[in-house]
Amino acid sequence: MDKKYSQHFSEKSLWDKLKQFGKTAGVKVVYAVLLLLYTFQDKGVSTKTKLSIAAALGYFILPTDAIIDLTPIIGYSDDLGVLLFTLSAVATSITPEIKEKARKKAHEWFGAIDPRELNDIDNQTF
Template sequence: MYEIKFSQNKYESNYSDRKFWSKVKKYAKDAGESVLKPALKMYYALIDSETPAWAKAVIIGALGYFISPIDAIPDAIPVVGFSDDLGVLATALAAVAAHIKDEHVERTKETLQNWFGKTN
């Protein structure tokens, strides 16, 4: 098992709504629901005005890592390419879980349903 380390500040500069949606649209099928689910939950929490600033900073760092073309395992590598992204997203999601509302989860389910059909 390897440990994933990332500097939140390093990846904050990679984040923008435009870059996030561009990456999601381009790699949705390759990344799959397991990667997109935490990313979308955090995105919807990020745009929620009630999410505290510290949680938004964690989310921006994690989504910035997801967006970044340079990460521990290149996304273009089949099967394992998004495993480092998933690790970072899952860790960040755990850190901000108290600020993920039912409405964020529902919007995520709706989005994934639209893209992939039946979801878990």
């Protein structure tokens, strides 16, 4: 990821995108985004890590990525790939508290969630 994507990241833009497209993107994408966002917000995370996260979240926010996001499932597959790659790269910065906060927010938005969906993300990245 590079600077052209990180310039599209802002917390306001991210929340706007999640509010508008979160249900369409699905719980796995939203959970991955939340993990990255809460890691980005952690004061103990290095600037280098935050730049990587900003680029990945900027890519998610950008409406003109590799595959159009208007198509459910397929449209967010490239986003999920970028998010998972970044989660793997920053995994050592993701605390149990961050994971719990992301899980709680995902449950607020989606209600009952099959725990395997969130575990799939955790198992692919941690």
